Amino acid sequence: METRTPLATIVVAVDGPSGSGKSSVSRAVAQRLGLRYLDTGAMYRAVTWWMLHNQVDVHDAAAVAAAADKPELVSGTDPAGPTITVDGIDVAGPIRGAEVTGAVSAVSAVPEIRTRLVALQRAAIGAGGIVVEGRDIGTVVAPDAALKVYLTASEAARAARRNAESDDPAASVTATQADLARRDALDSGRATAPLSMPADGVLVDTTEMDRDQVVEHLLALVGTRAEDAVR
Ligand SMILES: Nc1ncnc2c1ncn2[C@@H]1O[C@H](COP(=O)(O)OP(=O)(O)OP(=O)(O)O)[C@@H](O)[C@H]1O
Numbered sequence: 396m397e398t399r400t401p402l403a404t405i406v407v408a409v410d411g412p413s414g415s416g417k418s419s420v421s422r423a424v425a426q427r428l429g430l431r432y433l434d435t436g437a438m439y440r441a442v443t444w445w446m447l448h449n450q451v452d453v454h455d456a457a458a459v460a461a462a463a464d465k466p467e468l469v470s471g472t473d474p475a476g477p478t479i480t481v482d483g484i485d486v487a488g489p490i491r492g493a494e495v496t497g498a499v500s501a502v503s504a505v506p507e508i509r510t511r512l513v514a515l516q517r518a519a520i521g522a523g524g525i526v527v528e529g530r531d532i533g534t535v536v537a538p539d540a541a542l543k544v545y546l547t548a549s550e551a552a553r554a555a556r557r558n559a560e561s562d563d564p565a566a567s568v569t570a571t572q573a574d575l576a577r578r579d580a581l582d583s584g585r586a587t588a589p590l591s592m593p594a595d596g597v598l599v600d601t602t603e604m605d606r607d608q609v610v611e612h613l614l615a616l617v618g619t620r621a622e623d624a625v626r
């Protein structure tokens with residue numbers, strides 16, 4: 396029989412490749428359960444934004460490592476309105492741009508960056524009551540999480556979903572898919588904390604599921620690990 400955890404202290408870890416639905420689904424699950432929500436990808440993006448903004452060469456690992464402790468990062472964990480600031484600047488918009496997206500895998504492969512951000516993430520998790528999503532949550536950041544979900548979908552489905560949210564009518568699914576594949580290869584192939592499914596993780600392939608079905612599925616999974624009723 397599974398050990399059950401009070402919702403107030405539960406930690407739900409959600410990992411998976413780019414565009415698999417981690418952010419949207421994790422936020423919705425956190426909102427439904429009255430839990431906090433932490434987007435760790437936004438933290439890596441915010442540090443990358445800081446490096447670019449401060450003219451640090453993001454492909455020079457030694458330069459990135461030397462600056463790892465400098466950005467002052469603050470992540471808000473309300474799922475109704477997550478926030479992220481660096482040195483007091485709201486970077487929620489700029490971190491989603493092409494420049495940061497193109498550089499974030501290089502910055503997040505630097506061990507000193509990961510050490511710093513993992514410490515901040517563990518501090519944010521604190522006593523729990525949170526859904527945390529990223530690439531290494533179930534494997535490194537919170538290996539004792541009550542529930543570890545590995546969310547995935549076919550590359551084609553993920554690219555089509557990403558394009559559907561784009562404002563650019565000329566956006567090419569082929570180009571989007573190539574970018575997802577590039578980032579997945581870097582995130583899965585790096586030496587430190589590569590993206591991988593935790594040994595005791597639950598694989599959820601959402602290729603044939605809509606977002607609401609995925610949310611309901613995760614709520615049911617949380618229900619198997621929580622002491623309190625989940626609805
Ligand atoms: N099951 C689903 N069916 C259809 N669309 C979905 C589904 N899950 C998520 N989406 C949509 O797919 C897009 C990508 O989702 P989301 O940003 O949550 O993924 P992610 O894994 O957090 O991505 P990234 O790692 O790149 O930040 C969003 O537009 C989201 O609304």
Ligand SMILES: Nc1ccn([C@H]2C[C@H](O)[C@@H](COP(=O)(O)O)O2)c(=O)n1
Pocket residue numbers: 413414435436437439440499500503528529530531532578582
């Ligand atoms: N726990 C994490 C979260 C994210 N990253 C890296 C890898 C991603 O390409 C990048 C941006 O994440 P996204 O916003 O797309 O979820 O950040 C990581 O290495 N570890």
